[in-house]
Amino acid sequence: MHASSSRSSTADDRPDEHSDQTIPFNSEGVATSHAPSSAGLTLVATPIGNLGDFSPRGAEALAQADLVLCEDTRTTARLLTDRGISARTEALHEHNERQRLPGLIARLQAGERVALVSDAGMPLLSDPGFRLVRAAIEAGVPVTAVPGPNAALTALVLSGLPPHPFLFVGFPPPRSSARKDSFARLHAAEQVGLAATLIWHEAPHRLAEALEDMATIFGADRPAVVARELTKRFEEIRRGTAGELAAFYADNPPRGEITLLLGPAPEEQTTQQTLDTTLQSLLQTHSIKDAAALAAAATGLPKRTVYARALELTRQQEG
Structure with missing residues (x-):
């Protein structure tokens, strides 16, 4: 979700989009940026399925980086090979991120160019990297991003559900009892005014159960959407109610990467x-x-x- 300024830019006050100038943090901690080719940390979005979605600017950022941090180096290697990029890669994931922070911050402060990618989509969103970004900001290291593919936003615009406001929740808990607890807290927020399209990622083997729990807590008649294999050959967008989709996927186990969406709560009293x-x-x-x-x-x-x-x-x- 973005808030845009009402101020219109002119050719004279617009920044040079090709500038490599590094903008340092000021004493008040005002956010700064830098070009991907300069020293600092760059978050690079990668394709969520179709390699053709990788931007030239993203490829440039990885090619010029002294180090590319990957969720899985084997996955990133396929992307680098496809674009003919030779780069040093190292793993950064949920099990080693905290331990690696001091060394990585030291390298950034020494002037190295470090790029961070996840296996697919925008880093940090249900993926590692948040601790590194926070540590870089606190250390005064320039941080920027090369935007690109994102499964949650792609599913949202294809869903037919209200596009804003929306709430991206990440993955629901794997166990039914904890999942229902999580859904119940969101539904409670709806009772006091939350009216947004809700978005989750989900594993294919848990989709039917998640939809069943969703129908129980939010109501079987709530509009819902399952977006599967986005940007890939067998992309599928299935729309219906939570109850209908729960029944369908109970009989038709899905495969692939899945994004699950639930329409905003209706304005009605609980029966x-x-x-x-x-x-x-x-x-x-x-x-x-x-x-x-x-x-x-x-x-x-x-x-x-x-x-x-x-x-x-x-x-x-x-x-």
Whole structure:
């Protein structure tokens, strides 16, 4: 999501887009940038499937870097080979990022040009690199980015769902109970005013279960979209309700990279049927107290009311 300035630029006050001048941080810590060819850290977006989407500026940044940090060096090697780039690569991932920070910051402060890429898309978004960027900023190292492909934004504009506002959530938790908890917190935010298209990435083997949990917490009739294999040969955008998509993918296990979207919450009051459906699902994996607390958060109803209904449903099931 971007906020654009209302001020219009003229040819005289527009910066030279070909300038290699490095702009240092000032004493107030105002954000600065630098050209990819100059010293500092450059975040480089890489293709999410189609190698033709890699920009010339991205290729230039990798070719001129003293070091290219990769989520997986084998994946990046294929991209470098495709563009005929010879570059030194090293792995930077969630298991070694914290330990590598001091050495990398020292190299950046010494004037080296370091590029950071993920396996696909924009670095940091569900990928490593956040700690490095924060450390570079704190150390006064120039940081810039070469923008490019992004699965969440590509899926959003293809979905047919409202494009803004949107909320990118990353990956939902892998276990159903934690996933429902996460969904319930988002649904609770909707009850107090959040109205945005929600976006997740998901593993193909968990997609059907995630959609089922989504239908339980947010409602089976909520519009949803599954975007699969974006920019690749078998790209698929499947639209429907959360309930319909859950049923479809339960019978048709998907393959490939997946982005999952849910349309904004409708402006309507929670019904007794919706509350009962939510409670019945949560009671399968939670205690009465925990299920009532999650359902109250998800529906916006008073905790005492929801707890009383949870007790009643439990007695009916036991009877």
